[in-house]
Amino acid sequence: MARIERQKRIIDFTLSSLLRRKGKNLALIAAYSWIVFLLASVLFITEAIRREAGLVLQDAPEIIVQRLVAGRQESIPVAYGEKIKTITGVRSVKGRLWGYYYDPTNGANYTLVVEEDRLKEAGRVIIGEGVARNVVGESYGTMPFVGYDGAYYFFEVAETLPADSSLVAADLIIVSATDFRALFGIAESLVTDIVVEVRNPREFETIAAKIKAMLPDTRPVLRDEILRTYDTLFDWRGGLIVIILLGSLMAFIIFAWDKATGLSAEEKREIGILKALGWETADVLMIKFWEGATVSLLAFFNGVLLAYAHVFLTESSLFEPVLKGWSVLYPRFALTPYINAYQLWALFFLTVVPYTVATIIPSWRAAIIDPDSVMRT
Amino acid sequence: MIRLHHIRKVFNQGKPSEFTAINGIDLRIDVGKITVLKGPSGSGKTTLLSLIGCMARPTSGRIFLQDREITSLPERFLTTIRRSTFGFMFQQFNLIKGLTVLENVMLPAYPTDSGYSELKHRALHLLETFSLSHKSSAKIEWLSGGEAQRVTIARALVNEPSILIADEPTAHLDTKLSKTFMEIMTRLNQEGTSILIASHDPMVFAHEAIDRIIEMRDGKMVPTGAAA
Amino acid sequence: MRTRKSHLLLVYLTLNLIAFCGMFVQAAHQRSASQAVLQRNRTLVRQLGLTDLCLFTDARYTRHPAMADLHTPFQDYPMSFEHFPSGSLMPPPPHLRSHGAH
Numbered sequence: 001m002a003r004i005e006r007q008k009r010i011i012d013f014t015l016s017s018l019l020r021r022k023g024k025n026l027a028l029i030a031a032y033s034w035i036v037f038l039l040a041s042v043l044f045i046t047e048a049i050r051r052e053a054g055l056v057l058q059d060a061p062e063i064i065v066q067r068l069v070a071g072r073q074e075s076i077p078v079a080y081g082e083k084i085k086t087i088t089g090v091r092s093v094k095g096r097l098w099g100y101y102y103d104p105t106n107g108a109n110y111t112l113v114v115e116e117d118r119l120k121e122a123g124r125v126i127i128g129e130g131v132a133r134n135v136v137g138e139s140y141g142t143m144p145f146v147g148y149d150g151a152y153y154f155f156e157v158a159e160t161l162p163a164d165s166s167l168v169a170a171d172l173i174i175v176s177a178t179d180f181r182a183l184f185g186i187a188e189s190l191v192t193d194i195v196v197e198v199r200n201p202r203e204f205e206t207i208a209a210k211i212k213a214m215l216p217d218t219r220p221v222l223r224d225e226i227l228r229t230y231d232t233l234f235d236w237r238g239g240l241i242v243i244i245l246l247g248s249l250m251a252f253i254i255f256a257w258d259k260a261t262g263l264s265a266e267e268k269r270e271i272g273i274l275k276a277l278g279w280e281t282a283d284v285l286m287i288k289f290w291e292g293a294t295v296s297l298l299a300f301f302n303g304v305l306l307a308y309a310h311v312f313l314t315e316s317s318l319f320e321p322v323l324k325g326w327s328v329l330y331p332r333f334a335l336t337p338y339i340n341a342y343q344l345w346a347l348f349f350l351t352v353v354p355y356t357v358a359t360i361i362p363s364w365r366a367a368i369i370d371p372d373s374v375m376r377t
Numbered sequence: 378m379i380r381l382h383h384i385r386k387v388f389n390q391g392k393p394s395e396f397t398a399i400n401g402i403d404l405r406i407d408v409g410k411i412t413v414l415k416g417p418s419g420s421g422k423t424t425l426l427s428l429i430g431c432m433a434r435p436t437s438g439r440i441f442l443q444d445r446e447i448t449s450l451p452e453r454f455l456t457t458i459r460r461s462t463f464g465f466m467f468q469q470f471n472l473i474k475g476l477t478v479l480e481n482v483m484l485p486a487y488p489t490d491s492g493y494s495e496l497k498h499r500a501l502h503l504l505e506t507f508s509l510s511h512k513s514s515a516k517i518e519w520l521s522g523g524e525a526q527r528v529t530i531a532r533a534l535v536n537e538p539s540i541l542i543a544d545e546p547t548a549h550l551d552t553k554l555s556k557t558f559m560e561i562m563t564r565l566n567q568e569g570t571s572i573l574i575a576s577h578d579p580m581v582f583a584h585e586a587i588d589r590i591i592e593m594r595d596g597k598m599v600p601t602g603a604a605a
Numbered sequence: 606m607r608t609r610k611s612h613l614l615l616v617y618l619t620l621n622l623i624a625f626c627g628m629f630v631q632a633a634h635q636r637s638a639s640q641a642v643l644q645r646n647r648t649l650v651r652q653l654g655l656t657d658l659c660l661f662t663d664a665r666y667t668r669h670p671a672m673a674d675l676h677t678p679f680q681d682y683p684m685s686f687e688h689f690p691s692g693s694l695m696p697p698p699p700h701l702r703s704h705g706a707h
């Protein structure tokens with residue numbers, strides 16, 4: 001009990017001395033919280049996308065076969081599918097029709113897909129929630145399309161996909177095969193790519209290799225590769241965000257280092273007074289420990305809690321300009337909150353430990369100063 | 378009772394700037410008395426006080442506190458003795474800015490095991506004794522010189538020391554405040570506290586309550602006969 | 606004097622800790638609440654044969670990073686010089702990084 005009381009007194013003192021330089025220390029905590037906030041936001045977003053992609057894309061096509069012509073993906077002949085079907089171990093082969101459509105009135109890009117089971121009739125479309133958000137004001141009910149030959153098509157909007165499917169389907173427009181072919185001028189003998197189903201999942205690799213050998217101008221993409229794409233989508237080495245983060249992190253480290261490690265003449269004098277009044281060196285170090293711990297703990301909690309609210313309650317609204325980029329159709333980042341406790345531990349150690357240690361180190365030097373130094377000055 | 382035996386204090390030993398501040402002092406200070414160290418500037422008063430108060434170690438010689446030899450004790454024990462036996466008033470007030478008056482007074486007791494409310498009670502009582510109750514939550518930097526002085530006394534007394542050490546306590550005070558200060562010292566002495574003051578202020582050493590004057594010059598004691 | 610500063614700090618930190626735990630509770634709650642949606646999206650992925658999440662719609666290889674390839678020069682390859690911010694947020698998928706994996 002006495003020990004706790006003693007720590008509490010030391011905390012009292014620490015807080016009083018922190019409050020003395022209120023502006024400076026609050027600015028420090030704010031800057032520190034901001035860094036933690038950015039880091040935690042990125043961690044939350046990437047982890048949530050990673051986990052959600054892993055779950056949602058579990059049923060993505062097993063093997064997709066693309067055809068490459070002169071370095072570009074081109075439509076693949078239906079006949080290729082027939083050939084692939086002859087490979088032992090292949091259960092089924094299905095051509096996919098999909099592509100992008102640039103909507104000149106909105107300046108948005110849509111993804112057009114064909115799904116015969118869902119939409120057979122020509123002249124009708126099912127649109128994703130993002131598309132609906134984009135066109136709803138103008139001409140809800142029908143959507144105009146310009147075909148490859150300049151002809152206009154008006155498709156009736158039969159249905160809008162539910163808003164919570166946004167993460168996979170925000171920009172989708174489901175059209176019938178007939179309309180798709182008419183719109184883009186694709187012959188009956190061609191499809192965009194081919195989905196291959198395999199009997200034995202362990203054979204994915206071998207069958208992909210066989211396809212590649214049989215049809216050298218194709219490129220098979222495995223489901224595993226799709227899943228791994230999202231595992232590393234926002235790899236920490238990847239891109240801009242890390243560079244920006246590193247920049248502010250460096251600036252902050254320099255600032256905090258200077259703040260934490262420098263003992264001002266006044267602080268030295270204070271330590272001398274405390275020692276002269278009978279404080280032990282350990283008590284003086286405790287002040288510094290609590291100073292570092294208070295600042296970094298507050299920063300950690302503030303940063304993480306704000307980041308959680310930011311990512312999962314406001315859909316990462318602060319990052320919108322970056323995430324949105326040139327996208328006119330901006331999908332909502334309404335992510336399911338998957339939290340990686342291990343990452344938070346790591347973040348905790350990275351924020352609290354180095355800062356606290358950095359505050360203690362310089363005071364060690366001052367703490368071994370003779371207390372009689374305060375007798376003069 | 379404090380006994381000093383052949384005490385020497387040399388600063389910067391072995392360097393060109395070597396300086397002997399205390400040069401062979403043998404002294405015995407009895408309990409319950411007011412003793413004044415007197416002497417010109419640079420004669421070693423402050424240095425001697427810091428040796429007695431366990432803030433620094435002598436270069437040679439031994440110091441006994443109630444028959445306990447303290448010169449060879451490790452730092453931790455010195456800190457404990459400093460905290461429990463001595464109350465200090467420094468030449469500068471050395472109050473800590475940003476803290477309130479009450480917090481400053483409680484400061485020397487923070488590392489002790491006394492309970493918080495008891496400690497607070499004691500500190501408030503001291504402030505009351507020195508008519509500072511109304512200032513208890515004021516910040517140190519708002520105080521007048523005389524108030525700051527009294528806060529220092531309160532701080533020195535919060536651990537109920539048996540010996541009070543004051544270095545030039547009247548340096549920043551006018552005549553009236555100096556007189557009040559000596560009255561406080563007299564009262565404390567009557568309550569049983571030994572008091573050791575370094576001063577060259579006649580208001581102090583010519584005061585009637587003084588039991589003994591030790592005169593110093595160049596790190597040595599001037600023989601009593603010559604001083605009288 | 607008012608409440609001790611150490612108590613205020615401890616109370617504040619405790620509140621933070623509670624909020625921190627609350628965050629995990631809220632997250633767990635949200636996750637179980639969104640199970641149905643997740644299942645629905647999974648079905649949609651299976652039915653439509655989707656390969657990617659709809660995160661960015663500004664470039665082909667950011668809309669469908671899993672479908673991007675190494676062979677196309679310029680803007681179709683995720684490591685080419687970038688003018689879409691989305692592209693600079695993500696590195697090329699692993700199966701493109703080891704050249705000629707198949």
Ligand SMILES: Nc1ncnc2c1ncn2[C@@H]1O[C@H](COP(=O)(O)OP(=O)(O)OP(=O)(O)O)[C@@H](O)[C@H]1O
Binds near residue numbers: 397417418420421424
């Ligand atoms: N740390 C030190 N290093 C070198 N010399 C010192 C040190 N501390 C004190 N001195 C010297 O020791 C001598 C005695 O100093 P001290 O402070 O004890 O004098 P004093 O009698 O208290 O003087 P004053 O009345 O001016 O306060 C002075 O000449 C001073 O310069």
Ligand SMILES: [Mg+2]
Binds near residue numbers: 544
């Ligand atoms: Mg002096």
